[in-house]
Amino acid sequence: MHRRKLVITIILFAFLTTFVGCKDSTGVDNPDQPEPPSSCYVQLFDGDHFKDDSIIIEGAGEFSDLANLPGSDGKDWTDEADSFKAGDSTTVTIWTQTNFEGDSTVYETGEYPSVKEPYSLKITCKRN
Numbered sequence: 001m002h003r004r005k006l007v008i009t010i011i012l013f014a015f016l017t018t019f020v021g022c023k024d025s026t027g028v029d030n031p032d033q034p035e036p037p038s039s040c041y042v043q044l045f046d047g048d049h050f051k052d053d054s055i056i057i058e059g060a061g062e063f064s065d066l067a068n069l070p071g072s073d074g075k076d077w078t079d080e081a082d083s084f085k086a087g088d089s090t091t092v093t094i095w096t097q098t099n100f101e102g103d104s105t106v107y108e109t110g111e112y113p114s115v116k117e118p119y120s121l122k123i124t125c126k127r128n
Helices: 002-020
Strands: 041-047 051-058 061-063 083-086 090-097 101-107 110-112 120-125
Touching: 041 090, 041 120, 083 090
Parallel strands: none
Antiparallel strands: 041 051, 041 083, 061 120, 083 110, 090 101, 090 120
């Protein structure tokens, strides 16, 4: 009887650790996010600290609103991006209103775990 309880306990423990799992130490909800294919990109995340849905915008571009970003599959990113990553040769300017209006902030290459949600943005690529 004792041996059967031990076996059942081991099976339950294995099940819980396999299917419930532990969080990745990075704190990212989806560690399988695609890696950007170039050094000039912006990866927007729907949650703070690079969590939730994300989209990668590669190359230079100006987006007066974030309703129809390339590769968005119909998701409107206006007032959605709470964090982002900018590639090695990227400068990003973010505005607090659509059509490049309102306050703007310029961000250089790096990771920004919590930002005021953008309504329009401009991506500039630096030449190496």
